[in-house]
Amino acid sequence: MTNTISVSGLRKRYGDVQAVDGVSFEVAEGEFFGILGPNGAGKTTTLEIVEGLREADEGEVELLGLKPWPRNAKLLPRIGVQLQATSFFERLTAREQLRTFGSLYGVPARKADEMLETVGLTEKADERVEKLSGGQAQRLSIACALVHDPELVFLDEPTAALDPQARRNLWDVLRAINTEGRTIVLTTHYMDEAEVLCDRVAIMDRGQILRLGPPAALVRGLDAPTRISVASGTLDAEDARRLTGVDEVTDDGVSLVVETRDPSSVVAALSAKDALDGVQIRGATLEDVFLELTGREYRA
Template sequence: MKGEPMPPTDGPAIVLDAVSKSYGEVRAVDDISVSIPRGEFFGLLGPNGAGKTTLIEMIEGLRTPDTGTVTVLGMSPAPRNLALLPQIGVQTQRSAFFTRLTAREHLVTVAALYGLPTSAADRALELVGLTSSNDVRVTNVSGGQRQRLAIASALVHDPQVIFLDEPTAALDPQARRDLGQMLRELKAIGKTIVYTTHHLDEAQGLCDRVAILSGGRILALDSPRELITRSGVGTRLVVPPGRLTLEQAAQLDGVDGVDLEDDAIVLRTTHTARALAALGAQGSLDDVETRPATLEDVYLDLMGAPQA
């Protein structure tokens, strides 16, 4: 905006330093510190009530921390920083639309609010793959297309930092897959993205790093690959019913533990090759299912939930 200082062009995109926020007796965010480099696709994971929304609202400048500091692009976001607003884009689960307009007209209107030409709307439409639906009224677009339009609205002014809140929530599998591909393309253009989701498979495939929150604190913070490697959760081998008894399975070389799942025996192991060799020595490996550890396994382990 005219007369406002431009944001710095170096340093981390987001820095949280010992940030806390309480509502009465509830400590929603409890002494969180994290630095997010520019260009990182960063995931915030956790159950409802973990503190994700409060944390993001403080980063966006909607709430002020009780203690600690937040900087975005080198500036404080709160109170509402007019120099910072054009540099951030926000997609929420309940994004507002000009429903009587077409998809393109909606984006042209959003672009005009930032003082931008119609070409900005056309670029955003192309970026999210909605050019074929630009003349469709917002009320008539599908759920997946509406999510794309919400993201386009967050991108129309070419922000440096983008917040995506459950962008694939309530979508059917095909729409989730299509939107997931669009998010990969969004990641490739180098924007800094802060992303919340309950779809842990998406987070594993998209995020450079993830923070897993519970009770307002970060329980784990690293790349999905490193979290999986360090977790010690290991691989699960699902053996069809009737091949082994639980006692026989527990005695196999390389097996750390056994479970029963719908009459099938599940072998837990951090030594997959040894366990498979021992299992093969007992008979055929046909129809034995191998389940490598996933980010969901890490998440459930941290939350103390029983695993299959």
């Protein structure tokens, strides 16, 4: 499969801070690729270098077979970029905004208007951009990145600060875009988003890629227990600890949670004791992988 992006040995320093430290990865044509990491991990700097917005100190980048830096005019019609913060032209409607962006690439007004339907903004076409909700503004931002029909799309935290309904709606838009054959590179803080959308993810911290692969494969590679919870009072905590295969038991007065690496035995034992009231079974997730690699301490 052809690689749309090839990155090798990328480094970028700002004073004493090594923002990107030897990053290498490839993105295949048509792939939905995610870059995950805590604040300050180097995600945005990496993306800006790959997009050709920033010069690397060291390393090689190829985008669609071309070098993005120095700024390569041949690449501009072939890529779409949605930044963390998008500034729209004031006092323009959504339709006017999109037509203006499209005109920079010679896109006819009719085709620009069709993009409003793609992102579900047809009914808001004549609404001024400052009156759009957060989710609607994000969809318009993505429409502006797609209006010239790019082969490759970069999305930097596109669902940040959106409510759950707006996030899920935007996921549907992004799936549809990827299904059309476009390659998408996404940065996000939301692990569930990466699990749902991405074919592969790279987990970054302190300027380096710590782990790279399909989300399901990364989760399977984590030695983490399965958590089985039942309603508190269904079973005494001490009785639960005596069950075969139990690693740890906690009871917060709402749920009794059993951690185990032998879930089938524990579920069978709970069933035998008629203690499956409100049972929930949760395996490891990408969030567990992320925390295992990057730590649990808060970073501003």
